[in-house]
Amino acid sequence: MGLLDWFKRQPRTAITAERWASTLAGLPFLDEKEFSTAGGLELSDEICISIAAQGCLPILKLGLSAYRDWLGIVVYADQFVVPRQIADENGVVHEYDDVLSGEAWEGGPLIISWHDVQLAGAGYNVVIHEFAHKLDMLNGEADGMPALHSGLTEEEWIAVFSAAYQDFCRRLDDGEETLIDPYAGDDPAEFFAVFSESFFELPEVVDREYPALYALLKRYYLQDPLARLKRQRSGVTP
Numbered sequence: 001m002g003l004l005d006w007f008k009r010q011p012r013t014a015i016t017a018e019r020w021a022s023t024l025a026g027l028p029f030l031d032e033k034e035f036s037t038a039g040g041l042e043l044s045d046e047i048c049i050s051i052a053a054q055g056c057l058p059i060l061k062l063g064l065s066a067y068r069d070w071l072g073i074v075v076y077a078d079q080f081v082v083p084r085q086i087a088d089e090n091g092v093v094h095e096y097d098d099v100l101s102g103e104a105w106e107g108g109p110l111i112i113s114w115h116d117v118q119l120a121g122a123g124y125n126v127v128i129h130e131f132a133h134k135l136d137m138l139n140g141e142a143d144g145m146p147a148l149h150s151g152l153t154e155e156e157w158i159a160v161f162s163a164a165y166q167d168f169c170r171r172l173d174d175g176e177e178t179l180i181d182p183y184a185g186d187d188p189a190e191f192f193a194v195f196s197e198s199f200f201e202l203p204e205v206v207d208r209e210y211p212a213l214y215a216l217l218k219r220y221y222l223q224d225p226l227a228r229l230k231r232q233r234s235g236v237t238p
């Protein structure tokens with residue numbers, strides 16, 4: 001299926017201005033990245049364009065160079081199993097299997113489940129999540145602080161980000177059920193990835209619960225998904 005056929009097959013109402021811009025931004029991305037599949041999945045234009053369009057939404061303003069340090073995207077049909085080893089305090093190594101919908105390797109490819117890519121919406125977006133990890137890794141180990149552009153300082157990032165992270169962890173410790181995926185409480189890297197996902201998918205929730213963090217992410221991504229949502233709701237074409 002060619003690119004134009006694919007566009008024609010998409011429901012018209014689903015193509016918002018930012019979705020369209022993101023799809024167009026994804027075209028050079030398709031040239032730069034190498035897609036491959038695993039587990040017998042057949043690669044299609046639909047898979048590549050869908051991942052490119054969602055993956056390019058976060059970097060619409062940052063530019064494609066924000067994804068410069070890596071090349072490959074490996075797509076599985078569904079969730080995949082990663083064998084892990086962990087040593088306990090006695091030095092005994094335990095082996096277990098992790099079932100994942102996506103994983104970003106530092107200095108390596110991004111791995112993703114096509115089934116989960118298609119589940120995007122209502123706060124969940126595995127593509128944005130994994131690509132956010134890649135942004136985080138651009139300045140070294142994933143630690144919740146991506147490479148900052150000149151509009152932001154490390155001090156203000158740490159201040160706002162840490163306060164929000166600590167508050168979110170406290171709410172989880174209190175047994176609160178959160179609208180934002182509790183996986184964000186795992187560590188600062190997951191907090192950044194999950195809140196990036198929510199920033200684009202649930203901007204109202206992030207802005208209401210963590211206005212300072214919303215403002216910080218808005219300045220980092222140079223986008224305002226909440227304003228965009230309000231414009232769409234009022235019927236004004238962005």
Ligand SMILES: [Zn+2]
Pocket residue numbers: 129133189190193
């Ligand atoms: Zn993650």
